[in-house]
Amino acid sequence: MITSQTQLSINNYPNYFIMNTTTEVQVDPFKIIQVGLSFWSSKTLLSATKLGLFTLLGDKKALTAEEIRAELGLNEKGLYVRDFLDALFSMGFLQRNGVGAEATYQNTLNTAMFLDKNQPSYLGGFLEMANDREYKFWGDLEEGLITGKPQNEIKYTGKSSFEAIYEKPESLAQFTEAMSSIQKLSFMGFAEQFDFSPYKQVLDVGGSAGLLSALIAHQHAHLHCTTFDLPKLEPFAKKTAEQYGVADRVTVKNGDFFRDSFPEADVITMGNILHSFDMETKRMLIRKAYEALPEGGCLAVIEMILDNERKENTFGLLMSLNMLIESDSGFNYTQNQFKQWTSEAGFSRVEFFPLGGPVSAGIAYK
Numbered sequence: 001m002i003t004s005q006t007q008l009s010i011n012n013y014p015n016y017f018i019m020n021t022t023t024e025v026q027v028d029p030f031k032i033i034q035v036g037l038s039f040w041s042s043k044t045l046l047s048a049t050k051l052g053l054f055t056l057l058g059d060k061k062a063l064t065a066e067e068i069r070a071e072l073g074l075n076e077k078g079l080y081v082r083d084f085l086d087a088l089f090s091m092g093f094l095q096r097n098g099v100g101a102e103a104t105y106q107n108t109l110n111t112a113m114f115l116d117k118n119q120p121s122y123l124g125g126f127l128e129m130a131n132d133r134e135y136k137f138w139g140d141l142e143e144g145l146i147t148g149k150p151q152n153e154i155k156y157t158g159k160s161s162f163e164a165i166y167e168k169p170e171s172l173a174q175f176t177e178a179m180s181s182i183q184k185l186s187f188m189g190f191a192e193q194f195d196f197s198p199y200k201q202v203l204d205v206g207g208s209a210g211l212l213s214a215l216i217a218h219q220h221a222h223l224h225c226t227t228f229d230l231p232k233l234e235p236f237a238k239k240t241a242e243q244y245g246v247a248d249r250v251t252v253k254n255g256d257f258f259r260d261s262f263p264e265a266d267v268i269t270m271g272n273i274l275h276s277f278d279m280e281t282k283r284m285l286i287r288k289a290y291e292a293l294p295e296g297g298c299l300a301v302i303e304m305i306l307d308n309e310r311k312e313n314t315f316g317l318l319m320s321l322n323m324l325i326e327s328d329s330g331f332n333y334t335q336n337q338f339k340q341w342t343s344e345a346g347f348s349r350v351e352f353f354p355l356g357g358p359v360s361a362g363i364a365y366k
Contacts, residue, residue, distance in 0.1 A: 047084075050127075054111045054112070054115035054124070057112075057116075058118050060106060063104060064102065064105075066101070069081045088105075093111050115127075126182035132174070134326075149328075150326060153165075172232060180209050186302055187212045189355040190216075191216045191220070193355070199223065201266045203268045204270075206270060207229045207237060208233055209236035216269075226252075227241075227253070257285065263292065264294070266294065270285070274333070275323060275332050275333070293366045298363050298366065300361055300362070300363050302360075305332070306333060306334045313358050314358075
């Protein structure tokens with residue numbers, strides 16, 4: 001607790017960093033400033049990804065600021081290019097050898113693996129979409145909190161984000177690539193960690209580009225997987241199955257998971273589906289899964305499921321705010337909420353296991 005004596009010290013002390021010996025409270029405004037201006041660092045990384053900097057530096061290439069400026073077609077004011085690169089170096093996204101105009105820049109292990117488009121582990125698709133779409137929409141967060149309305153394409157065009165994305169082939173391609181890139185690691189973790197040995201048929205509801213089905217089929221040769229989504233996603237899903245060499249064991253089935261019954265399967269998966277919708281829609285999708293499953297089957301959701309105290313998964317909470325930006329009433333949910341909804345649908349028990357970072361799997365057994 002900051003006492004009046006502490007407050008007096010703050011008001012009169014010439015510096016910002018104060019240790020009050022009476023209360024032993026350290027006052028430091030830097031975290032406030034750092035978070036308040038974190039869009040500086042965010043936009044710097046997003047711009048580097050969008051410009052293709054990390055791809056340019058692939059294969060352990062080391063280039064000077066001037067060489068990078070020329071390759072990327074940046075402005076001739078080289079000082080700002082060096083500021084840009086040195087900021088990325090300071091944040092840990094580049095390595096630098098030397099100082100000044102002759103210094104060379106290289107990828108770090110992380111940026112080489114995850115932000116070079118030529119690598120199969122590329123995750124930058126999601127950052128590119130964040131740069132092109134979400135960055136400007138998040139500028140209206142306070143309006144969203146006041147009105148409760150989405151702040152994405154629907155605000156400007158009258159069309160929902162999915163309508164706007166699906167009507168343009170280039171937008172749909174970027175969106176599916178973004179979703180695949182950001183979900184790949186957690187999907188791989190689920191395919192490796194979950195025990196599929198008792199099952200034969202897997203259905204991925206809202207499968208998008210078919211990545212989860214392809215990864216599961218690739219990891220488990222005895223399984224047949226079906227990816228279930230709208231017809232416009234079919235070419236992407238077929239391409240993914242072919243890329244992973246599992247086209248003979250991945251079926252692409254067209255359908256609308258709001259209107260159509262789910263095809264029967266032993267395991268039904270939903271990768272980042274439930275968080276997009278309101279509570280009643282979440283319950284409806286869980287009920288439909290229950291109805292499509294046999295006794296002994298299970299529903300597996302892969303999401304940024306929140307801890308019950310709602311304090312540990314900061315990224316998951318921010319993603320829930322992103323649902324305010326992107327949807328009418330989507331939100332992230334806690335483990336207890338998932339247990340409640342699956343119990344209401346008839347599932348007998350639930351378990352959870354982490355998949356890395358803020359993502360975990362929730363398994364409900366029938």
